[in-house]
Amino acid sequence: MSNSPATIEDVARIAEVSIATVSRAIHLPEKVAVSTRLKVNQAIALTGYTPNAMARSLRLGKSNMILVVAPDIGDPNFSSILVGLENEARAHGYGVLIGHTQNDAQRGMEYLKFFSSNQAAGMILFTGILPFGHQSMTARLPPTVGVFEPVFNGGIPYVGVDDLEGARKAVELLIAEGHRKIAFIGENRSRLAYSRRRLGCEAGLDAAGIPAASRMVIDGDGTIESGRLAVDQLFLRDTLPTAFMCVNDQTAIGVMLGLTARGYVVPRDFSVTGFDDVPQASFMQPSLTTIRQPRGLIGKHAMTLLLQLLSDTQPEETEILLRPDLVVRNSVGPPPRR
Amino acid sequence: MSNSPATIEDVARIAEVSIATVSRAIHLPEKVAVSTRLKVNQAIALTGYTPNAMARSLRLGKSNMILVVAPDIGDPNFSSILVGLENEARAHGYGVLIGHTQNDAQRGMEYLKFFSSNQAAGMILFTGILPFGHQSMTARLPPTVGVFEPVFNGGIPYVGVDDLEGARKAVELLIAEGHRKIAFIGENRSRLAYSRRRLGCEAGLDAAGIPAASRMVIDGDGTIESGRLAVDQLFLRDTLPTAFMCVNDQTAIGVMLGLTARGYVVPRDFSVTGFDDVPQASFMQPSLTTIRQPRGLIGKHAMTLLLQLLSDTQPEETEILLRPDLVVRNSVGPPPRR
DNA sequence: TGTTAGAATGTAAACCTTTACATAAAAAAT
DNA sequence: ATTTTTTATGTAAAGGTTTACATTCTAACA
Numbered sequence: 150m151s152n153s154p155a156t157i158e159d160v161a162r163i164a165e166v167s168i169a170t171v172s173r174a175i176h177l178p179e180k181v182a183v184s185t186r187l188k189v190n191q192a193i194a195l196t197g198y199t200p201n202a203m204a205r206s207l208r209l210g211k212s213n214m215i216l217v218v219a220p221d222i223g224d225p226n227f228s229s230i231l232v233g234l235e236n237e238a239r240a241h242g243y244g245v246l247i248g249h250t251q252n253d254a255q256r257g258m259e260y261l262k263f264f265s266s267n268q269a270a271g272m273i274l275f276t277g278i279l280p281f282g283h284q285s286m287t288a289r290l291p292p293t294v295g296v297f298e299p300v301f302n303g304g305i306p307y308v309g310v311d312d313l314e315g316a317r318k319a320v321e322l323l324i325a326e327g328h329r330k331i332a333f334i335g336e337n338r339s340r341l342a343y344s345r346r347r348l349g350c351e352a353g354l355d356a357a358g359i360p361a362a363s364r365m366v367i368d369g370d371g372t373i374e375s376g377r378l379a380v381d382q383l384f385l386r387d388t389l390p391t392a393f394m395c396v397n398d399q400t401a402i403g404v405m406l407g408l409t410a411r412g413y414v415v416p417r418d419f420s421v422t423g424f425d426d427v428p429q430a431s432f433m434q435p436s437l438t439t440i441r442q443p444r445g446l447i448g449k450h451a452m453t454l455l456l457q458l459l460s461d462t463q464p465e466e467t468e469i470l471l472r473p474d475l476v477v478r479n480s481v482g483p484p485p486r487r
Numbered sequence: 488m489s490n491s492p493a494t495i496e497d498v499a500r501i502a503e504v505s506i507a508t509v510s511r512a513i514h515l516p517e518k519v520a521v522s523t524r525l526k527v528n529q530a531i532a533l534t535g536y537t538p539n540a541m542a543r544s545l546r547l548g549k550s551n552m553i554l555v556v557a558p559d560i561g562d563p564n565f566s567s568i569l570v571g572l573e574n575e576a577r578a579h580g581y582g583v584l585i586g587h588t589q590n591d592a593q594r595g596m597e598y599l600k601f602f603s604s605n606q607a608a609g610m611i612l613f614t615g616i617l618p619f620g621h622q623s624m625t626a627r628l629p630p631t632v633g634v635f636e637p638v639f640n641g642g643i644p645y646v647g648v649d650d651l652e653g654a655r656k657a658v659e660l661l662i663a664e665g666h667r668k669i670a671f672i673g674e675n676r677s678r679l680a681y682s683r684r685r686l687g688c689e690a691g692l693d694a695a696g697i698p699a700a701s702r703m704v705i706d707g708d709g710t711i712e713s714g715r716l717a718v719d720q721l722f723l724r725d726t727l728p729t730a731f732m733c734v735n736d737q738t739a740i741g742v743m744l745g746l747t748a749r750g751y752v753v754p755r756d757f758s759v760t761g762f763d764d765v766p767q768a769s770f771m772q773p774s775l776t777t778i779r780q781p782r783g784l785i786g787k788h789a790m791t792l793l794l795q796l797l798s799d800t801q802p803e804e805t806e807i808l809l810r811p812d813l814v815v816r817n818s819v820g821p822p823p824r825r
Numbered sequence: 826t827g828t829t830a831g832a833a834t835g836t837a838a839a840c841c842t843t844t845a846c847a848t849a850a851a852a853a854a855t
Numbered sequence: 856a857t858t859t860t861t862t863a864t865g866t867a868a869a870g871g872t873t874t875a876c877a878t879t880c881t882a883a884c885a
Contacts, residue, residue: 154603156871167835172873182833199603203545204871207840212541214552214584214606222573223566225766232560235587244584244601246552249573263582265492265537267841268552402770409772428563432740434747434772494841505865510843520863542841545870605871828885835878840871847866854859 155196164192175200212270214244215455216263219275222249225398225427226444227275230296233448234273241456243270250276264291271455274300277340292458296451297442299341299468306458308451308469312342315440315473316349316394317356319422322438322475323392324353327483328420330363332390334379334400337368343396346424350394365390369400376403380411391419391484398423398430398439405433405480416482426476435479443471493534502530513538550608552582553793554601557613560587563736563765564782565613568634571786572611579794581608588614602629609793612638615678630796634789635780637679637806644796646789646807650680653778653811654687654732655694657760660776660813661730662691665821666758668701670728672717672738675706681734684762688732703728707738714741718749729757729822736761736768736777743771743818754820764814773817781809 161168166185174181174189181189192198206212215238219227235245246269248260257276263269272291277298279290293300295307323331333350336343347366354364367382369375376395380403383389395401401423405415415421415435423430423439430437450469457464499506504523512519512527519527530536544550553576557565573583584607586598595614601607610629615636617628631638633645661669671688674681685704692702705720707713714733718741721727733739739761743753753759753773761768761777768775788807795802 154605158871168872169836169874170834173834176873180833185833197603199600201545201871202604202606203541203550204840205873207539207541207545207842207870208872208874210840222570223766225563228561228566231585232587235560235585239586239597244606246582246584247569247573248577249570259577262537265535266540267492268540268582406770428561429767429770432744432767432771495843496841506842507844507866508864511864514843518863523863539841542870543843545840545872546842546844548870826885828883830883831881833878833880836876838875839873842870843868845866845868848864850861850863852859852861855857 155198159196160189160192160198163195164188206267212268213242214246214269215271215273216246216248216260216269217273218248218250218257218260220250220252222247225429226297226425226442229444230448233445234452237449237452271459273451273455277301292455294451294455296447297342301341306454306467308447308454309342310442310447310473311470312345313349313352315424316346317353318473318475319394319424319440320350320353322481323394323420323422324357326420326481328392329359330388330390331392331394332365332367332383334376334393334395334404335366335368336371336396338370343371346396371397371400373399373403376400377407380404380407393419393421395421395423398425398427398437401437401439402429402433415480418485420481422481431478438478438481439476441474441476446471493536497534498527498530498536501533502526544605550606551580552584552607553609553611554584554586554598554607555611556586556588556595556598558588558590560585563767564635564763564780567782568786571783572790575787575790609797611789611793615639630793632789632793634785635680639679644792644802644805646785646792647680648780648785648811649808650683651687651690653762654684655691656811656813657732657762657778658688658691660819661732661758661760662695664758664819666730667697668726668728669730669732670703670705670721672714672731672733672742673704673706674709674734676708681709684734709735709738711737711741714738715745718742718745731757731759733759733761736763736765736775739775739777740767740771753818756823758819760819769816776816776819777814779812779814784809
């Protein structure tokens with residue numbers, strides 16, 4: 150064992166072939182005679198040779214890193230998708246690089262250096278927003294797949310859950326339990342996924358023939374705190390809903406905390422549904438009825454799609470919507486008789 | 488704008504200097520005349536040149552990527568530390584690469600390819616276990632810093648919380664509330680951090696003169712489920728504790744769920760403490776009294792330490808223990824009068 | 826036997842930097 | 856004015872791959 154790592158030359162010398170043959174033995178084994186292939190493999194085993202990825206990327210003009218950009222690494226939705234992404238990437242020899250923008254466009258821009266410096270080949274976007282100041286650069290956009298949140302600037306493939314369908318399932322459950330006055334606690338920062346959920350809710354209410362008069366909408370910002378505030382706002386009104394359909398679990402948790410703080414008991418006094426099925430949802434008291442995102446699967450599909458883009462295999466689908474599942478727990482019951 | 492990215496040659500041509508001068512203008516500006524520096528900078532701005540990191544790493548024999556290896560990316564402890572790590576890394580021009588071993592040594596080995604192929608310069612280890620089958624390779628170990636969990640194989644710098652101190656604080660709170668019969672719900676997979684917490688607990692009990700007879704220890708595996716099981720095990724015994732001090736929040740959550748399932752009320756009937764202060768802790772009913780890990784800070788310090796190692800600045804400290812804070816919430820009260 | 830097609834291997838250039846060393850120019854010293 | 860020192864720039868090699876093209880070898884064919 151020498152002290153510096155073995156290079157392709159070391160292998161070539163030991164196998165008594167040229168470096169070109171070694172390279173071919175690795176990447177196009179069928180182009181090299183069986184006997185030489187054997188010699189090369191032995192030499193590789195002997196030296197413990199691993200190709201230098203830097204040299205490789207330089208020569209190929211392509212890196213084997215995927216940048217994953219999320220607004221917040223701490224988001225409970227993030228980690229399981231990341232697992233799916235990482236598994237799939239690793240299975241194909243890719244590494245996963247992470248970045249978090251904290252919803253700051255400036256921050257997002259910083260990560261572009263990974264592309265201009267050739268360190269990343271593609272990007273997975275959690276943010277729903279391209280990390281670019283100017284549209285002008287869109288032409289040079291690296292291969293990108295959106296996840297969890299569709300990307301505004303059209304034309305970027307997206308993998309996520311069918312938000313409309315999921316929201317419909319949730320509202321249907323509430324209606325089936327007998328609820329008629331349903332408040333939708335939404336999110337106002339114009340996130341596409343969230344507005345789709347609202348549309349799904351509307352659709353469900355329409356289908357059940359619920360009049361507009363008994364519908365309520367409060368817009369928060371998708372945080373626990375905004376769920377609490379939404380409760381306060383609703384209690385200022387003349388009519389209260391019997392059920393809260395929340396745009397995500399964070400909001401739902403906030404709503405439940407707000408209701409509990411006012412002395413109400415869920416689901417006896419009010420029913421609450423969430424969306425996402427974050428880990429916390431199952432530990433709430435009562436546990437939260439919600440719509441599950443198949444996060445691992447989303448990650449896997451998104452990475453597959455991206456790797457297709459990278460290998461110039463133009464994928465047929467540009468939007469993959471996975472089926473959301475209703476997870477029935479204990480935060481929904483029939484409306485109280487008043 | 489050409490279609491392929493600008494290289495140092497393009498810049499040199501426009502600035503009418505040699506590529507060496509361009510390189511110097513970037514990395515050793517004081518070595519180049521002010522007038523030329525200006526020309527070069529203009530040319531850089533004009534072309535939008537960014538140095539090709541692959542070529543740079545190849546030449547320098549050093550990458551600017553840090554591999555972060557965790558047993559489980561989904562661990563709520565992971566993400567905030569990751570934020571600290573990533574912020575610090577990015578501030579120094581480094582990228583963060585992630586890997587998750589799922590407590591599988593085989594998996595861990597796979598990530599070593601990032602080093603043998605020169606794609607990563609250093610490593611942050613969450614696992615407490617070196618991802619190596621053989622000790623023999625220890626000599627070739629890349630610069631590594633352990634985090635959250637000290638690394639077994641001695642000599643590896645570690646940044647974490649002072650587990651002893653934290654555990655002492657927790658047990659002191661219980662004792663101050665009047666508890667004498669305290670059960671420690673531990674973890675049996677010989678994790679160093681966890682065994683330190685147990686020692687801290689013992690030390691606190693010793694200091695208070697609590698006799699060995701009224702101490703109980705149950706070993707689980709640090710999961711919610713094992714917390715539940717620990718409760719079941721204790722209820723088989725003659726004497727019950729009045730308080731449960733848990734090795735981590737997951738276990739504490741399990742304990743609380745187990746107690747609730749048996750119809751007990753926390754903290755009226757039993758007190759419970761955790762360790763870590765994961766996000767869930769504050770949403771439990773009752774909210775969990777626990778010991779906070781300053782996770783962002785841990786990440787920041789660990790990365791600083793690693794970057795020092797990488798720049799051959801031998802750091803003086805080899806173990807940085809941050810001060811843990813007691814977070815008093817609602818899961819601890821005085822013991823019931825029986 | 827002499828040609829030719831096909832298979833296997835080798836040679837060398839290219840990918841883009843950084844930097845030791847050489848050279849040229851300017852400033853300082855004689 | 857000449858020599859020496861200092862400063863600024865240029866030349867060219869090296870880092871480890873991949874691959875187009877050239878070469879050699881083998882086997883098949885006439």
